[in-house]
Amino acid sequence: MTDQTASNSLSVAGQRLIARFPFVPAAIILVVLLALNGWFEPRSLSFGALRGLVSTYLALMLLAMAQSYVVFASDLDLSVGAIVSLVNVVMVTVMQSLGGDPLMVLFACVVGIAVGVACGLFNGFVVAALRLQAIVATFATSIFFTGIALYVLPVAGAPVPEAFWLTYASSYFGIPFVFYVLALVLVILTLLARSGLVIRILTVGDDAMGAFHSGLPVTAIRIKGYALCGLFAALAAMCLTGDTASGDPLVGGQMTLNSVAAVVLGGTALSGGKGSVLGAVIGALIIGLINSLVFFVGTPSEWQNLVQGLAILGALMIGVLVSRRAQK
Amino acid sequence: MKHRLTAVAAAATFIVAGATGAFAQSYKIGLSNGWIGSEWRTQMIEEAEAAAAAWKERGVDVEVVVQSANVDVPGQIAHVRNFMNQGVDAIIINPNSPTAFDPVFRQAAAQGILVISTDAEVSSSDAIYVGIDQTDWAAKSAQWLADTLGGEGKVVAINGVAGHPANQMRVEGYTSVFDNYDGIEVLNEVNANWDQAQGQQAMQNLLATYPDIDGVWVQDGMAAGAWRAIMDADKTADIAATGEIRKDFLDIWAENDLTSGASVNPPGVMASALNVAVFMLEGRELKEPADAGQYGNALYLPIPFIDGSNFEEVHEAVEGKPGYYSYTSALSIDDAEALFN
Incomplete structure (x- = not known):
C-alpha cells in the first residue's frame, strides 16, 4: 500500500519534471553513455578527451539548436548543412583576401553571420511566404547553397589564419576556449527560451490556424524562425572552421540529418509546438557518444554502421517510453 | 596430469617464443x-x-x-x-x-x-x-584512349563529383594528355557523381547529342553504366571507352570483347x-x-593498368571472386x- 503510494507520488514527480524539462530523459541517456564510454575506455573521460568531445561536437550542438527553432514551428530545414558549408567557404575566402589580422578575422565572422541569416531569410521566404513544402523547398535550397559554395571555393583548400584556429584550440585561465563557448551557448539558449519570439514560434507550431485567428503574424514568425536557424548555422560553421582550420565547400552536407536526429533525441517532436533546445544540444552529444561507444566496445568494422543505427533508435525509444510513462 | 600438461604447454610456448623473438x-x-x-x-x-x-x-x-x-x-x-x-x-x-x-x-x-x-x-x-597519384591515374587511361584512337577522334568525358579534390586532379590528368593531341576534340565534359545509374544516363544523353563519338573517358564507378548505354545503342564496336576494375565489369568486358582500358585504383x-x-x-x-x-x-x-595486352591475366586473377570484388x-x-x- 505504502509502496504503491510512494511509486505513485514518484511518478507524479517524474511527470512534473518531464513536463517542465522535456530534456530530462535525454540528459539521463547522456549520463549513461558517458559512464559506458568511461567503462570501456577510461581515458575517454579524461579532461583532454572531454575537451576533444566538445571541440568536435560544438558545431553539431549549434546546428541542432538552429534546427530546433525551425522544428518548433513544425517546419524543417534540410539546408542547414549546406548553410554551414557556404558560411565556412565565405569566411575562409574573406579571411584569405583580407589577411590574418584579428580585426579582419572578426570582420569575416560578421560577414559569415550575415550570410547565414540571409540564407535563413531566403528559406523562410520560400517556405512561409511562398508556402512551398518545407522538406522539399529546403532540400532544393540546400542544392542551391551548395552551388554557391562551390562557386565561391571550387575545391577544398584555403588554410585559415592561425589567429582563428589557434584561438579555438587555446585555453584561458586553464579552461579551454571551447568550454567558454559552450557556457555562452547555454546562457544564450536559456535567455532565448524565455524570449517572446521563441514562445510565439512554439505557438505557431502548436496550432498555426489558432495562432493566426488570435492575430499572430504567422508568416513573419515562421520566417524569423528560419532566420534564427540561419544565424545558429553560421555560428556552427564558425566552430567547424575553428576545429578544421580550412575551407571545404562540401564540409557540412552530411551534418543536416544529424541535426534533425539530435533535435528528436532531445525530446522535441517534429510536429512542433513543444520541445527543448537544451535537449537538442544534449542530443548532439548523444550521437557523438554513441559513435565513440560503438568503437570502444570493439564492434567489428562491418557492423559499426548497423550497431550505431540501432543504438540511436534505442536511445530514441528509451526517450519516448520514459516521456510516455511520465505523462500517464 | 593437468599441471604437467600446462608445464609442457608453457615450455613449448617458451621455445616457440624464443624462436620467433x-x-x-x-x-x-x-x-x-x-x-x-x-x-x-x-x-x-x-x-x-x-x-x-x-x-x-x-x-x-x-x-x-x-x-x-x-x-x-x-x-x-x-x-x-x-x-x-x-x-x-x-x-x-x-x-x-x-x-x-x-x-x-x-x-x-x-x-x-x-x-x-x-x-x-x-x-x-x-x-x-x-x-x-589521382592525376597520373587519369593520365594513364587518357593516354591509352589517345593511343587506341590513333591520336584522332571525338571524345567525351564523364566525371565524378564537382568540387571533390580527387575529381579535380583527374580532370587535370586527362586534360594534360588530350592537350598534346591536335586531332583529339573533347566534345563535352559532364558530372555523374560516381554513380552507375547517373553514368548510364549521362552516356545516353551524350550519345543522343553527338552521334559520332569515337572515345569516352569515364571514371570508375560510372564506367559500367556508361558501357551499358553504349551496348544498348549498339555502338560497342565503334567506341573505345575506359573501364572498371570490378569482377562483374571484367566479365562483361570478356563476354562482349570491349575495347576498353582501366587504370587500377587498388x-x-x-x-x-x-x-x-x-x-x-x-x-x-x-x-x-x-x-x-x-x-x-x-x-x-x-598504378597498374588493364588493357587488351594483360586482360586475360587480370581476369584469371579475379576468377571465383564475387562480382563486387575489385x-x-x-x-x-x-x-x-x-x-x-
Whole structure:
C-alpha cells in the first residue's frame, strides 16, 4: 500500500519534471553513455578527451539548436548543412583576401553571420511566404547553397589564419576556449527560451490556424524562425572552421540529418509546438557518444554502421517510453 | 596430469617464443574510414587487416582497431580523437576532407602518433600520404584512349563529383594528355557523381547529342553504366571507352570483347600504407622522403593498368571472386621494405 503510494507520488514527480524539462530523459541517456564510454575506455573521460568531445561536437550542438527553432514551428530545414558549408567557404575566402589580422578575422565572422541569416531569410521566404513544402523547398535550397559554395571555393583548400584556429584550440585561465563557448551557448539558449519570439514560434507550431485567428503574424514568425536557424548555422560553421582550420565547400552536407536526429533525441517532436533546445544540444552529444561507444566496445568494422543505427533508435525509444510513462 | 600438461604447454610456448623473438615489437594501428557506400572500401579494410596479420611471421605483432561508418567531417575528426584516447601508435585514414584534419592531425602528431592518409591526399604537414597519384591515374587511361584512337577522334568525358579534390586532379590528368593531341576534340565534359545509374544516363544523353563519338573517358564507378548505354545503342564496336576494375565489369568486358582500358585504383592502398607505417614505427627511414604532390607530403604507389595486352591475366586473377570484388594490388612487406634504408 505504502509502496504503491510512494511509486505513485514518484511518478507524479517524474511527470512534473518531464513536463517542465522535456530534456530530462535525454540528459539521463547522456549520463549513461558517458559512464559506458568511461567503462570501456577510461581515458575517454579524461579532461583532454572531454575537451576533444566538445571541440568536435560544438558545431553539431549549434546546428541542432538552429534546427530546433525551425522544428518548433513544425517546419524543417534540410539546408542547414549546406548553410554551414557556404558560411565556412565565405569566411575562409574573406579571411584569405583580407589577411590574418584579428580585426579582419572578426570582420569575416560578421560577414559569415550575415550570410547565414540571409540564407535563413531566403528559406523562410520560400517556405512561409511562398508556402512551398518545407522538406522539399529546403532540400532544393540546400542544392542551391551548395552551388554557391562551390562557386565561391571550387575545391577544398584555403588554410585559415592561425589567429582563428589557434584561438579555438587555446585555453584561458586553464579552461579551454571551447568550454567558454559552450557556457555562452547555454546562457544564450536559456535567455532565448524565455524570449517572446521563441514562445510565439512554439505557438505557431502548436496550432498555426489558432495562432493566426488570435492575430499572430504567422508568416513573419515562421520566417524569423528560419532566420534564427540561419544565424545558429553560421555560428556552427564558425566552430567547424575553428576545429578544421580550412575551407571545404562540401564540409557540412552530411551534418543536416544529424541535426534533425539530435533535435528528436532531445525530446522535441517534429510536429512542433513543444520541445527543448537544451535537449537538442544534449542530443548532439548523444550521437557523438554513441559513435565513440560503438568503437570502444570493439564492434567489428562491418557492423559499426548497423550497431550505431540501432543504438540511436534505442536511445530514441528509451526517450519516448520514459516521456510516455511520465505523462500517464 | 593437468599441471604437467600446462608445464609442457608453457615450455613449448617458451621455445616457440624464443624462436620467433616473442613479438619483439607490438604496435597498435587505428584505421579510419568515413564512407561505406561501396564494396571497394570494405575490401580496402579487409586487405589492411590481412596485411597486419601477415606481420606475425616477421615476429611483429600489429593490432589494428577499425572505425568505419558513414560519418560527417566532425564525425571522422571524432574517429581520430577516439584513436588518440586509445593510445594508438599510428593512424591510417581515408579522409572525408583534404583540409579539415590539419588541427587534429597536429594534436595527434604532438602525442607522437604517426598519421598516414590513403586514397585521398591531405594538406596536413603532420601527415604523409601513401596511395596513388589521382592525376597520373587519369593520365594513364587518357593516354591509352589517345593511343587506341590513333591520336584522332571525338571524345567525351564523364566525371565524378564537382568540387571533390580527387575529381579535380583527374580532370587535370586527362586534360594534360588530350592537350598534346591536335586531332583529339573533347566534345563535352559532364558530372555523374560516381554513380552507375547517373553514368548510364549521362552516356545516353551524350550519345543522343553527338552521334559520332569515337572515345569516352569515364571514371570508375560510372564506367559500367556508361558501357551499358553504349551496348544498348549498339555502338560497342565503334567506341573505345575506359573501364572498371570490378569482377562483374571484367566479365562483361570478356563476354562482349570491349575495347576498353582501366587504370587500377587498388583497394590494397590501405594495406600498402599499413606496411609503410610499420617500417616507420620501427624507426626505419625512407630512401626518398615523402615529398611529392601538391601538398609535398605524398609517397605515390605504382598504378597498374588493364588493357587488351594483360586482360586475360587480370581476369584469371579475379576468377571465383564475387562480382563486387575489385582487382587489387598492394605493397607486400618486402616491397615496402625496399622503400626504406
